[in-house]
Amino acid sequence: MNQINLSATGPSPDRHTIYPANSGLMDPFGGFPVNCPNGSGYSIQLGNSSGGGEAEGISYEFTIPSNQNEYSLIYHYAVVFQDPHHQLFEQPRMEVEITNVSDNSIINCASFTFIPFGALPGFFESPIRGSDDSPVWCKDWSAVSINLDGLAGKTIRLFFKTADCVFRRHFGYAYIDVNSECSGEFVGASYCPDDTAVSVVAPYGYQNYTWFNSTFTQVLGTEQTIRFLPPPPPGTFIAVEVIPFAGYGCIDTLYAKLIDTLTVTAFAGPDILYCGDNPVPIGVIPRPGLVYSWSPAEGLSNSNVANPLASPSVTTTYVLSVRSRGGGCFNSDSVLVRSSSIDKSLVVTGKEKYCLGNNDSAVLTVKLADSIQWYRDGIVIRGANRTQYKVTQSGNYYATLFSNIGCIITTKSQPIVIDKPVPGIRYPDEFAIVELPYVLQARQIGNKVTWNPSVHLNDASGFRPLFTSSSDQLYTIRIETAAGCITVDTQLVKIVPYADILVPTAFTPNNDGRNDLLRPVLMGIKQLRYFRVYNRWGQLLFETKTSGKGWDGKLNGIQQTTGAVVWIAEGLGADGRIHARKGTSVLIR
Numbered sequence: 001m002n003q004i005n006l007s008a009t010g011p012s013p014d015r016h017t018i019y020p021a022n023s024g025l026m027d028p029f030g031g032f033p034v035n036c037p038n039g040s041g042y043s044i045q046l047g048n049s050s051g052g053g054e055a056e057g058i059s060y061e062f063t064i065p066s067n068q069n070e071y072s073l074i075y076h077y078a079v080v081f082q083d084p085h086h087q088l089f090e091q092p093r094m095e096v097e098i099t100n101v102s103d104n105s106i107i108n109c110a111s112f113t114f115i116p117f118g119a120l121p122g123f124f125e126s127p128i129r130g131s132d133d134s135p136v137w138c139k140d141w142s143a144v145s146i147n148l149d150g151l152a153g154k155t156i157r158l159f160f161k162t163a164d165c166v167f168r169r170h171f172g173y174a175y176i177d178v179n180s181e182c183s184g185e186f187v188g189a190s191y192c193p194d195d196t197a198v199s200v201v202a203p204y205g206y207q208n209y210t211w212f213n214s215t216f217t218q219v220l221g222t223e224q225t226i227r228f229l230p231p232p233p234p235g236t237f238i239a240v241e242v243i244p245f246a247g248y249g250c251i252d253t254l255y256a257k258l259i260d261t262l263t264v265t266a267f268a269g270p271d272i273l274y275c276g277d278n279p280v281p282i283g284v285i286p287r288p289g290l291v292y293s294w295s296p297a298e299g300l301s302n303s304n305v306a307n308p309l310a311s312p313s314v315t316t317t318y319v320l321s322v323r324s325r326g327g328g329c330f331n332s333d334s335v336l337v338r339s340s341s342i343d344k345s346l347v348v349t350g351k352e353k354y355c356l357g358n359n360d361s362a363v364l365t366v367k368l369a370d371s372i373q374w375y376r377d378g379i380v381i382r383g384a385n386r387t388q389y390k391v392t393q394s395g396n397y398y399a400t401l402f403s404n405i406g407c408i409i410t411t412k413s414q415p416i417v418i419d420k421p422v423p424g425i426r427y428p429d430e431f432a433i434v435e436l437p438y439v440l441q442a443r444q445i446g447n448k449v450t451w452n453p454s455v456h457l458n459d460a461s462g463f464r465p466l467f468t469s470s471s472d473q474l475y476t477i478r479i480e481t482a483a484g485c486i487t488v489d490t491q492l493v494k495i496v497p498y499a500d501i502l503v504p505t506a507f508t509p510n511n512d513g514r515n516d517l518l519r520p521v522l523m524g525i526k527q528l529r530y531f532r533v534y535n536r537w538g539q540l541l542f543e544t545k546t547s548g549k550g551w552d553g554k555l556n557g558i559q560q561t562t563g564a565v566v567w568i569a570e571g572l573g574a575d576g577r578i579h580a581r582k583g584t585s586v587l588i589r
Contacts, residue, residue, distance in 0.1 A: 001089050001090075001166070002089055002090055002091065002092075002093060002163055002165070002166050004055045004057070004093075004095060004161050004163050005055070006055060006056075006057045006161065012056070014048050015046070015047060015048060015054065015056045016044065016045075016046065016056060016058060017044065017045040017048075018042060018043070018044050018045075019034045019035055019042065019043045019044070019045065020035075020041070020042055021035060021041035021042065021285050021286075023035055027078070027080060027138070027175075028049070028128065029049070029080050029126040029128050029136045029138055030078065030080055030124075030126060030138035030139075030140060031126075031138075032078060032138070032140045032141060033141075034175060035177075036076040036078070036141045036175070036177035037141060040177055040178060041285055042177070043175050043176065043177045044058060044175065044176045044177070045173060045174070045175050046058060046094075046160060046161075046162040046173060046174050046175075046176060047162040047163075047164070047171065047172060047173030047174065048171065048173055049080075049171050049173065050171055051082075051131075051164050051165065051167075051168050051169040051170050051171050052164060052168055053164050053165075053166065053167075053168035054163070054164050055161065055162065055163040055164070056161070056162050056163075057159065057160065057161040057162075058159075058160055058176065059157055059158060059159045059160070060157070060158045060178050061101065061155060061156070061157040061158075062155070062156060063153070063154070063155045063156075064148060064151055064152055064153060064154050064155075064156065065152065065153075066152050066153040067152065068152050069149060069150055069151075069152045070149050071148040071149060071151065071152070072145055072146060072147050072148060072149070072252070072254065073145070073146045073148060073156070073178075074143055074144070074145045074146070074203045075143070075144055075146075075158060075176065075177065075178045076141050076142065076143050076144075076176070076177040076178075077094075077096070077139075077141070077142060077144070077160070077174055077175065077176055077177075078138075078139060078140055078141045078142070078174065078175040079094050079114050079123075079137075079138065079139040079172075079173075079174045079175075080126075080136065080137075080138050080139075080171075080172070080173055080174070081093075081094075081114070081115075081116035081136065081137045081138075081171075081172045082116070082130040082134055082135075082136050082165075082170040082171050082172065083116040083130075083134055083135045083136065083137050083170075084130075084132070084134045084165055084167070084169070084170040085134070086165055086166070086167065086170075088115060090165055090166045090167065091115045091116055091165055091172075092115075092116060092162075092163060092164050092165045092170055092171060092172025093113055093114060093115045093162070093163050093172055094113070094114040094160070094161065094162050094163075094172060094174045095112075095113045095114075095159075095160075095161040095162075095163075096110070096111055096112055096113075096144075096158075096159070096160055096161075097111050097157075097158075097159040097161070098110040098111045098146060098156070098157070098158055098159075099156070099157045099159065100151065100154055100155075100156060101154075101155040101156065101157050102153075102154040102155050103154065107146060109249065109250035110144050110145075110146045110249060110250055112249075114139075114174075116137045116172070122139050122140075122142060122207065122245040123137045123138065123139045124137070124138055124139075124140075125137055125138075126138050130170065130171075131169075132169070132170075134170065141175070141177075142206070142244065142245060142249075143203045143206050143242070143244070143249070144244060144249035144250065145203065145242060145244075145249070145250060145252040145254065146250065147250065147252055158178060160174065160176050162174050186200050186201055186202060186203075186240075186254070186256045187200070187201040187288040187289045188200040188201055188225075188289050188325070189256040189257065189258055189259070190258075190259055190260075190261055190262040191231055191258065191259075191260055191262050191324060191326055191328070192260065192262045192263075192264070192323075192324045192326060192327075192328030192329035193260045193328065194327070194328035194329070195231055195260075195262075195324055195326025195327055195328040195329075196229070196230060196231075196326055196327050196328070197227060197228065197229040197230065197231065197325075197326045197327070198227070198228045198229075198231040198232070198258065198326055199225055199226070199227045199228075199289075199325055199326070200225065200226050200227075200228070200238065200256060200258070201224060201225045201288065201289070202224050202225070202226075202240045202242060202254065203242065203254070206224075206242040206243060206244055206245075206249075207243050207244060207245045207246075208222070208241075208242070208243040209221075209222060209223060209224050209240055209241070209242060209243075210222055210240065210241045211226045211238060211239070211240045212238065212239045212240070212241070213237075213238065213239075214236070214237035214238065214239065216239065220238065226238070226240075228258075231258070231260070231326065232258055234258065234259050234260045234261075235257065235258070235259065236257070236258045237255060237256070237257055237258075238255070238256050238258065239253055239254065239255050239256075240253070240254050240256075241253045242254060262324060262328075262329060263329060264290060264322050264323065264324060264329035264330075264331045265322075265331055265333075266320050266321065266322040266331040266332050266333040267283070267284050267320075267333055268282060268283055268318060268319070268320040268333040268334055268335035269281070269282045269283050269284060269307075269335050270335070271335060271336040271337070271338070272310075272335070272336075272337055272338070273337075273338050273340065273405065273406055273407065274310060274311060274312060274337050274338065274339045274340070274341075275340055275341070275342055275403070275407030275408070275409055276311075276339070276340070276341030276342050276343070276344075276407070276409065277342070277344060277407075277409050279301065279309035279310060279311040280309065280310050280311070280337065281307055281308075281309055281310075282307065282308060282309075282310050282318060282335050282337065283305075283306045283307035283308060283320060283335075284306055284307060285306065285307060286305065286306035286307065287306070289324060289325050290306075290322055290323070290324060290325065291322070291323050291324070291325055292304060292305055292306045292320065292321070292322055293320075293321045293322075294308060294318050294319065294320055294321075295318070295319050295321070296316070296318070298312065298316075299311050299312035299313065299316060299337075300318070306322075310337045312337055312339045313339060313341065314339050315336070315337065315338045315339045316336075316337050316339065317334050317335070317336050317337075318334065318335050318337060319332055319333070319334045320332060320333050320334070320335070338405065340403045340405050340406075340407045342367075342369055342401045342403055342407055342409045343366075343367035344366075344367075344401060344409045344410070344411045344412075345366070345367060345411070346364060346365070346366055346398070346399065346411040346412055346414055347364070347365045347366075348362060348363075348364060348414060348416075349362070349363040349364075349365060350362040350363055351483075351484075352414070352415065352416055352417065353416075353417040353419070353482050353483040353484070354417075354418060354419070354483050354484055355418075355419050355420070355421060355481070355483045355484040355485035355486075356418055356419065356420050356421075356485075357420075357421070358484060358485075360484070361390060361391070362390075362391040362416045362418075363388055363389070363390050363391070364388065364389045364390075364391065364397055364399070364414060364416075365387055365388050365389075366387055366399045366401060366411060367387070367401075368387055369401035369402060369403060369409075370402055370403050370404045371385070371401070371402035372385050372386065372387060372399055372400070372401055372402070373385060373399065373400045373402075374389045374397065374398075374399050375397065375398055375399070375400070376393065376395040376396070376397055377395045377396055378396075391416045391418070392418075393418065394416060394417050394418045394419075395415070395416060396413045396414070396415050396416075397413070397414050397415075397416060398410060398411045398412065398413045398414065399411050417482070417483050418483070419481050419482075419483035419484070419485045420485065421485040421486060421487055422443075422445050422479075422485070422487045423487070424487050424488045424489045424490070425443075425489050425490075426489070426490045426491075426492075427489060427490065427491045427492075428548055429492045429493070429494055430467075430491065430492070430493045430494070430522075431493075431494050431495075431496045431521070431522060431523040431524055431525075432467055432468075432469070432493055432494070432495060432496070432524055432574060433495075433496060433497070433498060433499055433524035433573070433574045433575060434469075434470045434495050434496070434497060435468060435469070435470050436468065436524070436574040436575055437458075437466045437467070437468050437574065438466070438467045438468070438493070438524065438526060438574050439464055439465075439466060439467075439526055440457075440464065440465055440466075440467050440475075440491060440493065441463065441464055442463045442464075442477045442479060442489065442491075443477075443479060443487075443489060444463060445479055445481070445487060446479040446480050446481040446482075446485070446487070447480070447481065447482050448461070448479070448480040449461060449462065449463050449477060449478065449479050449480075450477070450478040451465060451475050451476075451477055452475065452476045452477075452478065453473075453475070455469075455473065456468055456469040456473055467493055469493070469495065470495060471495055472492070472493065472494050472495055473492075473493050474490065474491070474492050474493075475490065475491045475492075475493070476488055476489070476490055477489040477490065477491060496523045496524050498523075498524065498575075499523060499524035499525055499571075499573030499574060499575055499577065499579050500523040500524070500525075500579065500581070501520050501521070501522060501523065501525060501569045501570075501571055501579060501581040502520065502521040502523060502581075503518065503519075503520050503521070503567055503569065503581070503583055503585060504518065504585060505583075505584070505585055505586065506585055506586040506587075506588055507553070507585060507586075507587065507588070508588045508589075509552050509553030509554075509559075509587070509589075510589070516552065517549075517550030517551060517552055518533060518542075518550050518551045518553070518565070518567070518585055518587075519531070519548065519549060519550025519551070520550075520567075520569050520571075520581075522547055522571060524573055524574045524575070525547075525571035525572065525573055525574070525579065526571075526572055526573065526574050527571060527572040528544075528545055528546065528547050528569070528570075528571045529545065529570040529571055529572065529578075530543060530544070530545055530568075530569065530570055531543070531544050531545075531549075531550075531567065531568075531569045532567065532568050532569070533551045533565050533566070533567050534565065534566045534567070534568075535560070535563070535565055535566075536563070536564065536565075536566070539555075541555050541560070541565065553587050559589075560587060561587075561589065562586075562587055562588055562589045563586070563587055564584050564585070564586050564587075565584065565585055565586075565587060566582070566583075566584055567582065567583060567584070567585060568580070568581070568582040569581050569582070
């Protein structure tokens with residue numbers, strides 16, 4: 001049963017997300033903006049497009065002024081549901097609960113539950129499928145008006161909740177926008193005295209609109225926006241009946257008084273510094289019903305919005321012109337954007353990866369600035385204050401560039417790898433059965449390997465080539481790292497007539513470099529299954545499955561005394577057979 005239980009733990013990343021005005025983001029499934037048109041300027045996303053059996057909630061609580069008996073509030077919502085075709089009580093969901101907290105009563109027509117099951121009014125199927133190819137149903141921004149007349153002084157709570165499906169695989173999330181100004185005035189209801197036309201906009205997101213004159217004797221229009229040309233006389237009353245999608249909100253009638261008292265004040269924002277890195281915002285959040293224009297247009301992301309981004313190449317004064325959509329109330333303001341462009345490019349001369357001792361190097365270069373500071377792995381490099389820096393250690397390097405008027409720009413981080421060659425070694429001799437494939441293994445200390453000569457191998461450039469021969473063969477193994485360091489190892493492969501496991505009859509673990517380990521010699525054995533050593537009481541002293549490893553004569557770090565031990569071993573031969581051996585050896589101190 002999908003029951004939502006919430007605890008007040010604060011906002012969770014990726015589950016309670018606030019989007020500021022004009023974010024420009026679109027919902028990936030519904031294709032509608034994450035910010036509500038005609039909304040408050042901020043929207044909140046509850047939930048996300050991942051399953052997991054998660055639920056989220058957010059509430060908005062306010063008190064109606066004690067002297068205001070005529071009061072209404074509008075909230076907007078948009079919904080995205082994955083529809084896995086579960087049972088009704090198992091599906092993802094959104095719950096809206098509007099409560100008169102003072103009287104502990106639910107306002108029913110504004111409270112409801114969305115569940116993706118069957119035909120949902122106002123929903124459409126997304127062209128993008130869910131993770132398991134299930135359909136995703138979306139509802140574009142819709143509005144619900146709450147008539148709170150007669151509730152002066154009462155506290156009202158709006159509670160929105162979303163939840164994934166009960167099987168923890170399918171998501172449900174929603175967007176919420178509350179008109180926190182709680183104003184009954186429509187956009188356009190106030191107009192300028194010198195406007196030549198007036199457009200009045202009803203709240204967004206209802207299914208139907210019907211505009212009436214003040215006496216309800218004449219229908220004036222049936223769209224969200226109604227236009228008057230020329231403007232009606234100041235003091236004219238109009239009404240609009242708004243009908244939500246069936247079952248999801250209250251039918252309401254909203255009123256507007258048209259008055260010619262609108263004033264417009266342009267504000268281009270405070271003077272600001274542009275450093276040539278990220279464009280800087282100028283202007284303010286737009287107001288509905290106003291038209292904005294900037295001059296000059298050069299260096300602006302959009303010269304016809306209230307708050308463009310500025311990136312001028314030189315210091316520029318921008319002039320903002322604002323007027324009402326009806327053409328009146330012209331006003332202007334200006335802002336100075338000081339430009340101090342710093343080129344943050346970083347150039348590498350030489351190699352980003354090189355081997356020490358090969359006469360290679362890496363030199364980092366930035367453009368000239370008033371001040372420069374180089375860093376390695378986030379730590380200041382003392383004395384590194386010039387445009388060039390020669391790298392002497394591996395690390396991640398970047399520079400911070402400063403201008404005298406306050407710009408601070410950081411370049412990209414550049415990794416430099418300085419490698420050192422590893423000394424070559426001779427591998428333990430390998431024993432292969434005559435004319436049977438046998439796996440050889442080069443050290444994994446680089447990314448390229450070459451076996452020389454290439455005879456008797458299926459892949460002379462592989463780290464694990466197959467050897468097949470009837471005679472002994474000595475190889476040199478050239479291993480090269482990504483930085484160009486070269487190591488040369490050697491490997492002797494001896495041919496034996498059959499597979500066997502041999503263990504010395506005695507060993508001397510005295511750290512003289514000779515016969516210090518008791519270990520098996522694998523003759524044509526391609527996989528050691530186990531090698532075990534026991535004392536005369538049957539106690540396990542040592543065990544390994546790795547070729548080349550052996551017992552050092554200690555148990556739990558304590559040296560064992562001179563005496564005989566028993567060993568057993570088993571391996572898979574190159575002939576495809578299992579070979580088991582056992583015997584005794586003497587530990588000599």
